[in-house]
Amino acid sequence: MKKTACFLLAVLLCAVVCLCGQFEKASAEETVEWTYPVSVSSLQSKYAVLVNEENLLDKSYRPAPLVRVRNVKQATNTELELEETTANALLDMFAAAQAVTEYTYTAEDKDGTPVTKTASFPNGMTLYLKSAYRSYGTQSTIYANYLDRNNGVDDGYVAKPGSSEHQSGYCADILNKKWAGLDRMNQDFETEVEAYWMKENCARFGFILRYPKDKEDVTRIAFEPWHFRYVGVEIATYIMDNNLSLEEFTVESQAALEDFVARGGDIRKQMDKEFRLLNAPPESTILDEYGEDGDAEVSLSF
Numbered sequence: 418m419k420k421t422a423c424f425l426l427a428v429l430l431c432a433v434v435c436l437c438g439q440f441e442k443a444s445a446e447e448t449v450e451w452t453y454p455v456s457v458s459s460l461q462s463k464y465a466v467l468v469n470e471e472n473l474l475d476k477s478y479r480p481a482p483l484v485r486v487r488n489v490k491q492a493t494n495t496e497l498e499l500e501e502t503t504a505n506a507l508l509d510m511f512a513a514a515q516a517v518t519e520y521t522y523t524a525e526d527k528d529g530t531p532v533t534k535t536a537s538f539p540n541g542m543t544l545y546l547k548s549a550y551r552s553y554g555t556q557s558t559i560y561a562n563y564l565d566r567n568n569g570v571d572d573g574y575v576a577k578p579g580s581s582e583h584q585s586g587y588c589a590d591i592l593n594k595k596w597a598g599l600d601r602m603n604q605d606f607e608t609e610v611e612a613y614w615m616k617e618n619c620a621r622f623g624f625i626l627r628y629p630k631d632k633e634d635v636t637r638i639a640f641e642p643w644h645f646r647y648v649g650v651e652i653a654t655y656i657m658d659n660n661l662s663l664e665e666f667t668v669e670s671q672a673a674l675e676d677f678v679a680r681g682g683d684i685r686k687q688m689d690k691e692f693r694l695l696n697a698p699p700e701s702t703i704l705d706e707y708g709e710d711g712d713a714e715v716s717l718s719f
């Protein structure tokens with residue numbers, strides 16, 4: 418009898434200790450705040466992936482779902498495909514450009530002085546899709562052909578197989594009518610009105626200018642004013658507002674994640690929290706569950 422009592426007491430003590438432990442753990446997690454300006458959910462999304470010479474895509478990687486991009490002007494006769502969300506974002510950006518009839522932007526004159534210019538587009542600004550998803554095999558051919566043309570010199574204009582973002586299905590080369598009619602693209606495209614507009618507006622649709630002019634030492638890819646990469650609106654806005662390359666953003670955001678975990682933060686729980694906040698009813702909706710006459714009135718105020 419005495420033994421049984423001791424045993425029960427021990428079990429009870431264990432349960433209390435366990436519960437206290439759980440409680441302490443839960444409180445600790447609640448106090449770990451995510452303070453980085455981009456959500457954990459965006460950082461964990463597949464669209465945040467970094468593809469470059471140090472972070473190659475596997476030979477067998479193919480984006481899914483991959484869709485044919487329809488109803489846009491093309492600068493090639495080839496059928497173009499993109500990952501589905503990227504394709505939809507691209508269509509939105511092309512449609513927004515088409516709705517532009519006048520655009521005021523700041524360019525630089527020959528000695529680098531900023532000049533404000535206004536361009537008119539009576540029929541809207543038309544963008545042309547030049548290149549989208551490329552398989553590993555296609556990129557291998559493009560790379561080999563480029564080396565042939567360029568006396569075997571790799572000057573950074575064409576990505577090595579596996580290191581091209583075009584294999585991800587999340588990026589596109591976009592031109593205007595004038596450049597769509599030319600055989601080659603070059604950096605002079607940056608002075609076109611459409612290039613200014615895309616740089617200023619791409620983030621609204623989730624795109625970034627992936628290889629900026631002042632980041633060649635970081636991206637190790639020559640400036641490409643036509644190459645836009647989909648990363649989602651939240652990341653794109655942060656990157657473009659802060660003039661970062663995807664490489665710099667990745668280093669910075671990974672450090673924030675590591676710090677969060679080191680302080681006891683839980684990535685899964687933080688993502689759940691962000692999901693709940695995102696799906697919470699708007700604050701302007703006041704639910705009056707039991708009205709004066711006892712029915713479940715719902716009063717809405719805006």
Ligand SMILES: [Zn+2]
Nearest residue numbers: 548589590644
């Ligand atoms: Zn490109």
